[in-house]
Amino acid sequence: MFENRAIGLALVLPAAIFAAALFLLPVGILLSEAFRTDTGWSVSAYGEFFASSRNQTVFFRTLKLASLVAGVSAVVGYAAAFAIVNLPASSRGRMFGLVTLPLMISPVARTYAWLVILGRTGFVNKFLVDLGITDTPLRILFTETAVFIGLLQLFLPLMIISLVSAMENMPRDAVPAARILGANWLQVFWRVILPLTREGLVIGGTLVFTGSMTAYITPAILGGSKVLMLETLLYQRVTVANDFVSASVIAMILITMSFSANLLLKRLATARKSR
């Protein structure tokens, strides 16, 4: 692009130095904490971390909730995206706006709204008691269910946006063509829509999974200390116990899981493609 490569390099350099000195280096130092002991380098901190049954619970809960949120948002997202793409152009923009509207509201405000809705005297419990489905209000807040609901609402729009843009790139008549060739809706989905929107699913899935795994506000407010996730545990280790080693270990685990999730999803996508 540039006649002289040096000019290009010179333009990139400030940003590169900035990122290296103020981001990569501190992160490196922080993470190296998890491998340093009094006697030298070791991975023993990981062994100790996973030896605790509470930490194991938190780890698997985080993995489970993040996967569940990603999975459910994929199912709900496909239905919503398909409906939006098939709307007439005029109402499509409006629906798309409604879907993305939550992204413009602070997650703190949104999560506090869930406190009101899911609380003992909240909307959901009042509804259930009034209908006689349950005698005493259900305990929803500070359970995994509450965290799941909060995370799903937080990240579903990202899945829908990814899938809508993937579906808009499908050839216009691919779905009717499959219908006419004898495919029922399930077959249309598996044989046409899914393979043609797989990139969108990978992007949406990665965003939702890593987002759910690394979210702090939602599990902190809706789960509290009863339903710790890795991110809330990390915060607790630092502020309550001043335990930077565990915090580094958790940070390392979160980074590794994010990368693996992305790699795994990409692998899944290409495996189906090369078939």
Place this chain on the structure above:
Amino acid sequence: MSDPATSQYVSLKDLTLAYDKTVAVDRLNLDIHKGELIALLGPSGCGKTTTMRAIAGLLTPRSGSVHIDGRDVTRVPPSRREVGLVFQSYALFPHLSVFENVAFGLRLRREPDLKAKVMEGLQTVGLTEFLDRQPADLSGGQQQRVSLARSLVMHPKVLLLDEPLSNLDARLRLEMRTELQRVQRETGITMVFVTHDQAEALALADRIVLMRNGAIEQIGTAEEIYNAPVSGFAADFMGFETILPGEAGGGLAWRPGAVVLGKGPHQGQVRGASFAGERREYVLESPFGTIKADVPISETRFEIGQQVAFDLPRESAVELARID
């Protein structure tokens, strides 16, 4: 052709089709014969594509019914109608090879003789060497032939084609036209194609259904419509450029070639002149309005701005029942 099993092979009865609040087709009645090649012809927005989509089942009628081979399929989903549709965009599956595209419907049907059937389909359209290619590697004409093969291997009762020639260049268009006629002759399949191009409809179709504003303007063989359009609209669509009102709401229409230039009782001024190979085309401004004429290249040449005598001979005019 009086046997309803063949004369009403595809039958549309009082079909009304609408998108939201706009009525696209209004109480249309049409019988298509078995083995016929029929063209739905008309300008954009006349309802021809909508009608075709209703036959395929992609659109549920607001009222009226669709019958195929004696069965009322109005509420039958497209997957169980046994129709084929070659989309204007071809609508090949970009993630599947040519072979898999053609095999798509057969696989769903669990066809035991899959490979042979697919090869037979590709042979019909002359694309056997392309079976491992991806659709993106094919030219538009080749993609269309894959789309045609994909529909033909299913042996549909009716094959629908949406503007089958409009995306092709002139040379391919002629080739595909011949191809479609050959396939129709060899398979005897009932074909309905949609077009806005009268030349295409005239060249291909056994019968033409001329549509206008969601209704049928005229049905007939190519020659019938070409030689005896019923209205000013039909005449205009069939290439009659000069249409003048006659007695009792009727009218008279002349093709450009029927107008005599250089002699006659009327006077007009040449506004435009263009060379068209064998003939020269003129646009005249006259007391009757704009007159389009073309004359053999060998005749006297007129210049723009020149006053020219012309005649609209009564005997070479076509009489129209309606002028609108």
